[in-house]
Amino acid sequence: MITADRATLQYMDQGRPLFACRDISVSVYSGEFLGILGPSGSGKSSLLYMLSGLKIPTSGEVRYGDVVLSRLAEEERSTLRLRDFGFVFQQPYLLGYLTALENVMVAVPDGGDVEFEARELLNQLGLSNKTHRHPHELSGGERQRVCVARALLGQPKVVFADEPTASLDHTNGAEVVRLLNHFRGAGSLVMVTHDPSMLAQADRIVRLEDGVIADSSISG
Amino acid sequence: MAISQDPDPNSLLADELTELETIRESANARAAVRVKRPLAPSTYLLRNAGKTLPLTAVIMFAVLLVAAIIALVNSIPYSVRTIYIYSREMLGIGPRGDPEGTQVVLNRIRRESPVHLNRIMVCRATSTQVNSIVGPWPFVVLGLGQDDIRYYLQRQGVKAIEGRLPKAGEAEALVSRPVALNLGLKIGSNVQGPEVENSYSPLNVKVVGIAETSRWIMLNTIEYQRLHHFPPIDLGLVFADNLKDQNTLDHWAEKRFKGKRTQVFAFFQVDRTTDKMFNTLYQILNVVIGMMVLVITFMMGMLINIYQTQRLVEFGLLQAIGYTRKRLFKRTVQESIVVVIAGWILGTATAFGILNLVKIYVMDPHAYAINTLDPTAFWYTVPIPFAIMVVAFVTVVIRFRQFDPVSIVERRLV
Numbered sequence: 001m002i003t004a005d006r007a008t009l010q011y012m013d014q015g016r017p018l019f020a021c022r023d024i025s026v027s028v029y030s031g032e033f034l035g036i037l038g039p040s041g042s043g044k045s046s047l048l049y050m051l052s053g054l055k056i057p058t059s060g061e062v063r064y065g066d067v068v069l070s071r072l073a074e075e076e077r078s079t080l081r082l083r084d085f086g087f088v089f090q091q092p093y094l095l096g097y098l099t100a101l102e103n104v105m106v107a108v109p110d111g112g113d114v115e116f117e118a119r120e121l122l123n124q125l126g127l128s129n130k131t132h133r134h135p136h137e138l139s140g141g142e143r144q145r146v147c148v149a150r151a152l153l154g155q156p157k158v159v160f161a162d163e164p165t166a167s168l169d170h171t172n173g174a175e176v177v178r179l180l181n182h183f184r185g186a187g188s189l190v191m192v193t194h195d196p197s198m199l200a201q202a203d204r205i206v207r208l209e210d211g212v213i214a215d216s217s218i219s220g
Numbered sequence: 221m222a223i224s225q226d227p228d229p230n231s232l233l234a235d236e237l238t239e240l241e242t243i244r245e246s247a248n249a250r251a252a253v254r255v256k257r258p259l260a261p262s263t264y265l266l267r268n269a270g271k272t273l274p275l276t277a278v279i280m281f282a283v284l285l286v287a288a289i290i291a292l293v294n295s296i297p298y299s300v301r302t303i304y305i306y307s308r309e310m311l312g313i314g315p316r317g318d319p320e321g322t323q324v325v326l327n328r329i330r331r332e333s334p335v336h337l338n339r340i341m342v343c344r345a346t347s348t349q350v351n352s353i354v355g356p357w358p359f360v361v362l363g364l365g366q367d368d369i370r371y372y373l374q375r376q377g378v379k380a381i382e383g384r385l386p387k388a389g390e391a392e393a394l395v396s397r398p399v400a401l402n403l404g405l406k407i408g409s410n411v412q413g414p415e416v417e418n419s420y421s422p423l424n425v426k427v428v429g430i431a432e433t434s435r436w437i438m439l440n441t442i443e444y445q446r447l448h449h450f451p452p453i454d455l456g457l458v459f460a461d462n463l464k465d466q467n468t469l470d471h472w473a474e475k476r477f478k479g480k481r482t483q484v485f486a487f488f489q490v491d492r493t494t495d496k497m498f499n500t501l502y503q504i505l506n507v508v509i510g511m512m513v514l515v516i517t518f519m520m521g522m523l524i525n526i527y528q529t530q531r532l533v534e535f536g537l538l539q540a541i542g543y544t545r546k547r548l549f550k551r552t553v554q555e556s557i558v559v560v561i562a563g564w565i566l567g568t569a570t571a572f573g574i575l576n577l578v579k580i581y582v583m584d585p586h587a588y589a590i591n592t593l594d595p596t597a598f599w600y601t602v603p604i605p606f607a608i609m610v611v612a613f614v615t616v617v618i619r620f621r622q623f624d625p626v627s628i629v630e631r632r633l634v
Contacts, residue, residue: 078542087541093629098267109543
């Protein structure tokens with residue numbers, strides 16, 4: 001489904017090249033839960049951003065099906081992300097002036113009436129009585145669950161989760177991962193974390209160190 | 221035997237809390253507007269009134285300031301025209317220093333006039349002063365015959381008279397309501413006299429009538445002026461059938477008697493002179509307003525920049541999940557348009573309100589003229605929303621061009 005072929009992401013730091021990821025080749029298969037594991041600064045978030053089209057590799061390429069993401073215009077990549085991908089970030093970013101329900105509905109701006117599906121998702125994620133609360137009225141765990149609902153709305157083909165448990169305690173973090181995995185349906189899940197225990201349900205785990213793949217394993 | 225037990229207080233408290241939670245949730249649900257498009261511009265603007273109202277208020281005050289300044293400055297020439305608009309009804313004409321020349325000139329007009337003449341009358345005139353926004357302003361007291369006074373008042377649209385008409389040869393005058401207000405005159409007041417500043421007459425001329433009209437009028441009798449005023453030269457007043465013909469006659473007369481020993485007085489000359497007098501003032505005003513618009517626009521640009529900076533997380537998040545720059549730009553532009561238009565409407569409405577207060581409490585008591593619906597004043601405010609809009613668009617474009625959503629979701633820019 002998504003294939004990175006010798007994908008490299010290089011930054012210039014005070015005139016010196018700095019590699020966030022180097023020559024990474026990895027695939028995300030349809031319906032699988034791929035875990036990307038590694039210590040801080042190992043390039044795991046950079047890899048996730050390349051796989052999702054948020055960053056373009058400086059060399060190599062990332063394909064989504066037959067489409068080479070770097071050959072798409074930025075507007076086309078954005079449209080693709082909105083249509084086919086869902087995102088959960090480290091911080092539970094929500095729009096403060098919208099209710100939980102409205103924050104979820106934001107994921108499908110032109111999708112017609114998605115209110116019913118958004119309500120259903122919030123119900124399934126245990127937030128049925130919080131749909132009209134604003135983010136400041138929710139706990140950290142609840143906010144991240146709203147983000148999960150937003151990522152899952154519209155049944156995306158791939159959900160990208162960048163350390164979604166980073167701002168949560170272990171219990172809440174594990175619950176968020178469980179919910180993501182449970183409700184992603186037929187979609188793939190790509191999750192970045194530095195905590196191996198969060199990837200207990202992953203189908204495959206890729207471990208990064210210093211911007212390169214250290215090893216890859218099939219879980220369970 | 222049945223023993224009644226008191227309910228457990230903890231259980232009651234828990235029940236009450238659950239009930240309160242349910243009530244609160246259903247209240248929230250009722251209060252929440254069913255939003256089909258959560259990112260509609262109105263949603264953001266209405267739910268962030270604390271941020272959008274100050275922006276709207278700045279635009280409102282800018283528009284108010286410009287509209288009020290222009291309307292107040294315009295009130296000066298407007299006052300001048302209002303004071304002299306009575307002269308639109310007739311052509312004044314007189315020989316230069318030749319007492320015998322009046323009838324010669326009037327006969328020539330009778331013969332050669334391009335329009336039908338409704339009435340020709342002979343009058344005398346003495347100078348006096350009225351008060352304007354910019355200080356004392358010259359005015360005339362016309363001395364007319366009794367029949368001519370009636371005709372003149374009818375032409376000036378007089379509906380009623382408080383008091384009576386001046387008697388022939390007596391030291392009596394009739395003024396209109398605006399003149400009475402302007403000079404603080406009542407029936408019995410002296411309008412001219414030996415000690416009346418800038419309005420000399422050898423006798424004290426008392427007001428015996430106040431005419432109800434918006435026109436500025438000061439009349440006494442020709443007999444009184446012939447007896448007591450110098451120079452001994454009659455003037456002619458020539459009335460056409462209507463204002464259109466009058467205008468034709470006035471222009472014809474100016475051309476016909478140009479270079480002759482004849483002086484022509486017509487309203488279009490007042491109009492032309494007023495334009496010339498205030499031309500420089502308006503040039504200065506344009507520079508001042510231009511600078512003001514520039515400063516306001518620059519300030520608004522900075523405010524909009526701060527406003528956008530406060531929303532970086534929102535833009536970053538939306539762009540990261542797949543909103544295109546075009547879509548975000550369109551939304552921001554729509555919001556800006558709503559804020560700017562709302563500010564402009566509020567500004568013009570407030571300006572109208574304040575100018576009406578100025579009219580009621582400052583201008584009307586002295587019969588000073590001001591147009592509270594001055595179209596020029598409101599045209600001057602139109603560049604403000606456009607300039608602000610341009611600055612807003614440029615600011616947003618620059619911001620979106622340099623914007624990297626990853627820096628937001630990675631918390632590098634938050």
